[in-house]
Amino acid sequence: MRFTIPALCLALVATGCASHEPLQSTGSLTVIEGTGVLPPPNRGDLIAADRPALIGPLDTIEVSVFGITELDREMLVDASGRIAMPLAGTIDARGKTAAELAGLIEAALRAHYVRNPQVTVNIKSSVSQVVTIDGSVVEPGLYPVTNQMTLMRVVASAKGLTEFARQDDVVILRTVGERRMAGLYNIAAIRRGAYDDPSVYANDVIIVGDSPQRRLFRDLVSVSPLIAAPLIAVLQ
Secondary structure (H helix, E strand, O other), X not given: OOOOHHHHHHHHHHOOOOOOOOOOOOOOEEEOOOOOOOOOOXXXXXXXXXXXXXXXXXXXXXXXXXXXXXXXEEEEOOOOOEEEEOOXXXXXXXXXXXXXXXXXXXXXXXXXXXXXXXXXXXEEEOOOOEEEEEEOEOOOEEEEOOOOOEHHHHHHHOOOEOOOOOOOOEEEEEEEOOEEEEEEEOHHHHHHOOOOOXXXXXXXXXEEOOOHHHHOOOOOOOOOOOOOXXXXXXXX
């Protein structure tokens, strides 16, 4: 699935202006009134057949180094998306294709005086159910979706918010059937118990606070803290 993030975020933020006027639909999104719940995806929405095979946390990979069998190994990518190999050291594998990771390992081996290394990486098993989190979190990236995953748990998996994150400016993007949908949330309000911590599903994309896309229009709009309920919208 593809989203035009700057246009989406501008439309979402514009609906929550500092004047505290009622949230209204625009030409690019339709506000769903009377609900603060982003609908769960259908079974088909959880499958992304056109997505390239990317390595993520808890995937199992097989690494072979031509001519150096001592370095051949099968390993589990750790929860932060990293692997560790003799001579190569620790490498961030998260979000890389097998070929890209092989190139990184080759470069690390060359830096440790291995002459002309030739590395092959295969993904033996993949945790296909992942959520993407970006923006003002300590470790943005792909994270496996476990049972009862929620927004706050994904933020915790990403090591929490950065120092200057905008807690009232968190978007969850989701495909439900053929509809592209978004929910705008306030993490501070969730922590206060103003409303429930929303569920998160595979293939969701979460953008937290002061992302590069938000900076494009920081001086144009501002977001009112969402206290009573999140904003749920269908994207055009």
